[in-house]
Structure formats: structure tokens, C-alpha cells
Amino acid sequence: MSLPMSILPRASQLGDANIVIADQAKPSDYVDRNFPGTTDEWYTALSRSSTVYVGNLSFHTTEEQIHELFSKCGQIKRIIMGLDKHRYTPCGFCFVEYYTHDSALDCLRYISNTKLDDRFVRVDLDPGFRDGRQFGRGRHGGQVRDEHRTDFDAGRGGWGPSVVEAPPARQEQSYAAQYQVTPGANKRRRDGAEEFADDRNAKLGRRF
Known part of the structure; x- marks a missing residue:
């Protein structure tokens, strides 16, 4: 189907040329x-x-x-x-x-x-x-995306349900993934990479 006009790129006139401006308002x-x-x-x-x-x-x-x-x-x-x-x-x-x-x-x-x-x-x-x-x-009541989280996210309730309910051996693996030991060093570092997973999965048709 054709997209609604409100979410198509906008065209602007610059001299004799028509310039298409990418509109960030596309859903x-x-x-x-x-x-x-x-x-x-x-x-x-x-x-x-x-x-x-x-x-x-x-x-x-x-x-x-x-x-x-x-x-x-x-x-x-x-x-x-x-x-x-x-x-x-x-x-x-x-x-x-x-x-x-x-x-x-x-x-x-x-x-x-x-x-x-x-x-x-x-x-x-x-x-x-x-x-x-x-x-x-x-x-478990929250969003589907949090059901599958295996990382620790203090802003979203800590560990995901899949880790909390996992057998002890699997929990240890998830904890270890958050704290990487550098060879030759005695301190652990927390992987604090920002999560950019999309809340919206178009192929599955569901919201995480």
C-alpha cells in the first residue's frame, strides 16, 4: 500500500532544484x-x-x-x-x-x-x-522484551525473569557475562554498554 502523505519525505525548493529532505517523523x-x-x-x-x-x-x-x-x-x-x-x-x-x-x-x-x-x-x-x-x-507481567533479558539492567528491575528463574548453573553464566575478568588483572569490570534493542519487532508483530 502507499504510505500516508504525512510520513513521506518532504520536498523543498532550493533555487531551480527540488531537494528531498528525509523526514525523521517516519514511523x-x-x-x-x-x-x-x-x-x-x-x-x-x-x-x-x-x-x-x-x-x-x-x-x-x-x-x-x-x-x-x-x-x-x-x-x-x-x-x-x-x-x-x-x-x-x-x-x-x-x-x-x-x-x-x-x-x-x-x-x-x-x-x-x-x-x-x-x-x-x-x-x-x-x-x-x-x-x-x-x-x-x-x-511475568512486564514487557516481553524483559522476559528474555539475560543482562542486569538497574533501570528495568535488575536481572530478567529468565535469569532469576534459571537453574543455578545458568545463572552463574549470566552473571559471569556481566563481569569480565581481564587476564593479569585482579579487578572485575561491569559491561555497561547501552541497550539499543528495538522495542518493536515488525516481523514477529509484537512489542517487546
Whole structure:
């Protein structure tokens, strides 16, 4: 299908030449498998939506912090915090509803991949919040992406469930991967590489 005009690259006139400017407001290829409609209806909803999905948040980031950053792109109607479906505690994502579609697009352009609470947040256009989507879809209540984590992430609850519930031998392997011993040295170093795994997996049609 053809993409909506609002998410196509914009053309600008420079002298006698037409220059195509890559627009950072292009949403991802993710399609929610639980969306109550067709793929065409999903993209149609995106083309007029004023809602964005925000991923890779710290569990400790507050609604006030989110409002302070995201209000720079326009007036916010409401923020829906993502919650662990068992504990009803924040689990690392949210939805931000603006009053206009343009504000949502500006959010993709200027806020996605910027830092909030020392984490690179990822922003994607969303067709609109429906009740029930505020809860994590993972077996343990949080997001699916955290179900499979084998690293320690202090901002997302520490070790992932797959490590916590693993047999002792497997736990030791995961712990060892975080603390690498340098030959000839007595100290251990923590691998603090920033996580850039995409929250949205288009091929699997699911949100991590």
C-alpha cells in the first residue's frame, strides 16, 4: 500500500532544484497483532493519530518527567503509563496523547533517541490508546522484551525473569557475562554498554 502523505519525505525548493529532505517523523514498520482491524486500517489510523508510544523507559521515570520533556513538542492531552499487569507498577513504556497529529510527528523528529533518565527513549507513532494496552504482555507481567533479558539492567528491575528463574548453573553464566575478568588483572569490570534493542519487532508483530 502507499504510505500516508504525512510520513513521506518532504520536498523543498532550493533555487531551480527540488531537494528531498528525509523526514525523521517516519514511523516504524511495526503492526500490533492485537489491533482490531486490517493492516491498511492500521496505517490509516497512524496517518491521523495524535498518540505516540514511548519505549525503553526506566521503571523509575515518573509521569512528571515524561510530561516535562514531551510537552516541548506540543500540548499534551494525557499520559498513560505502562504497568506490570500483576503488580500495577511502571514497566518501562507509556503512551503520550497530544491534541494534534503534527505534535506527534514533531515528537518523532525531535525526541526519539534522546536521553531521559540516562536512557535513550524510543518514540513511535501509535494508532491510539485503547483500554488494556497499558499492561505489559509478558508472562511475568512486564514487557516481553524483559522476559528474555539475560543482562542486569538497574533501570528495568535488575536481572530478567529468565535469569532469576534459571537453574543455578545458568545463572552463574549470566552473571559471569556481566563481569569480565581481564587476564593479569585482579579487578572485575561491569559491561555497561547501552541497550539499543528495538522495542518493536515488525516481523514477529509484537512489542517487546
